[in-house]
Amino acid sequence: MHTFSSVSRLICAIIFSALTTPAFAYWEETPEVAWKGYLSDCHNYQDALSKVQNGAMTARDAMIRIDSLNRTVFVHRDQLAQASLDSPDYARCENVIAQATEIWNREHDVQDKEIQQRYFEAQAEHVKSPEYQRARALGFSDVGGLGKLKELAEDSETDGEAYLKTLMITVDWGCGRHFRAVRYVKPYVIYTAHPDEGSCAVYKEVAVLGADAVEQGETIDRDAIFQYMGWKKLTGPGGFPLDIRVVKMRK
Known part of the structure; x- marks a missing residue:
């Protein structure tokens, strides 16, 4: 597979x-x-x-x-x-x-x-999970971790950006839990890992579409499931353009 x-x-x-x-x-x-x-x-x-x-x-x-x-x-x-x-x-x-x-x-x-x-063994449990079954029912090929989005993106050099877009993204406990809302660029909430989080900070930023009623500094919803959308150019700090990977929240 x-x-x-x-x-x-x-x-x-x-x-x-x-x-x-x-x-x-x-x-x-x-x-x-x-x-x-x-x-x-x-x-x-x-x-x-x-x-x-x-x-x-x-x-x-x-x-x-x-x-x-x-x-x-x-x-x-x-x-x-x-x-x-x-x-x-x-x-x-x-x-x-x-x-x-x-x-x-x-x-x-x-x-x-x-x-x-x-x-x-964990992979066997993973494919039995409701999240995985839901993703497959929606036509997605697998469920990945939001915190590992950077690695998945790097792996896309061989698997292709189109492959990444077939993934549903869940918030993994290892690094995804460290993502906090830092700013709002309508209609996206930008999340990032603070440098104090050590190696987790390498995952940098992700823009989330559909993150309603979020306050600055709030951690990302660990129970949410996201669809990977691809790259988008948003307005960054100081008004400069920012290339960022985008995920769409799916409840």
């Missing part, structure tokens, strides 16, 4: 990217300080490894702990003196880190499979 494969690629990519280890920070250290930090991390790797082996810690908890250690050990390692790199302690620690990394890799594989399974 074309719609299913497109949306599943999108959602899986978002989930997997959110769970990967953040980019490592880097700071300057003397070789002596780096060595002390490296040995401390080595001890913590060994502790996690030993606890998994004796059953005192689950592999999932160890994976999370190893994630944290990975953010520092590579910085320390890059700043070690050659004498430290040639030492027996370094060889021992590298062996410990390799074993811990193997646990990390295995558990990440398990976690990825769990996430996929949960997604497919």
Whole structure:
């Protein structure tokens, strides 16, 4: 099913990217300080490894702990003196880190499979929902999340703008709930996510047609269903034209 494969690629990519280890920070250290930090991390790797082996810690908890250690050990390692790199302690620690990394890799594989399974289960529930059934009855191909409109729009490079217009848009809990009314450009209410909402702010603005009796600052109606209409040029702040994606509220 074309719609299913497109949306599943999108959602899986978002989930997997959110769970990967953040980019490592880097700071300057003397070789002596780096060595002390490296040995401390080595001890913590060994502790996690030993606890998994004796059953005192689950592999999932160890994976999370190893994630944290990975953010520092590579910085320390890059700043070690050659004498430290040639030492027996370094060889021992590298062996410990390799074993811990193997646990990390295995558990990440398990976690990825769990996430996929949960997604497919959620998708099965999704197609049974009243919102989905209503959309299909109205001739629409699927139901998407308003907060993910930007990603769906980017995916339209392959699926086409006409494909987007076959979607009914619902307000998703992840980011769509952050949309607040910021201004009225008759007959549209402009909603946006505040920069304080972090990554959700990348979804920027959406113009809603049919949002009656809305006050400035009010959150978007989470129970509403929207039809994606496409791009429209509206009057922006200061009177300048604004290209914005438009959805029409359908009760």
